[in-house]
Amino acid sequence: MSVMIQDEAIGSNGSFEYSKNGLPINWQLYTAQTVPSGDFDIVLDTQEVKEGKQSLKI
Numbered sequence: 001m002s003v004m005i006q007d008e009a010i011g012s013n014g015s016f017e018y019s020k021n022g023l024p025i026n027w028q029l030y031t032a033q034t035v036p037s038g039d040f041d042i043v044l045d046t047q048e049v050k051e052g053k054q055s056l057k058i
Contacts, residue, residue, distance in 0.1 A: 002028040002029055003031045003034055004026070004027065004029070005023055005026075006026060007020075007026060010026055013027065015052035015055075016044060016054055016056050017052050019054070022042070022044065023042065023044075024044070029042060042056065042057070043057050045057040
């Protein structure tokens with residue numbers, strides 16, 4: 001099971017440009033909410049950007 005914040009007006013959001021509550025919009029992600037035993041963080045990185053304004057860092 002995964003978490004997804006959906007907004008059809010944004011489209012695919014391939015470069016993680018759009019986010020809400022710290023998660024990229026229109027991406028299915030495993031989070032601490034869906035995998036409580038996992039030891040990881042998902043953050044939007046604006047310092048070491050690979051493309052656009054921010055990148056996803058796991």
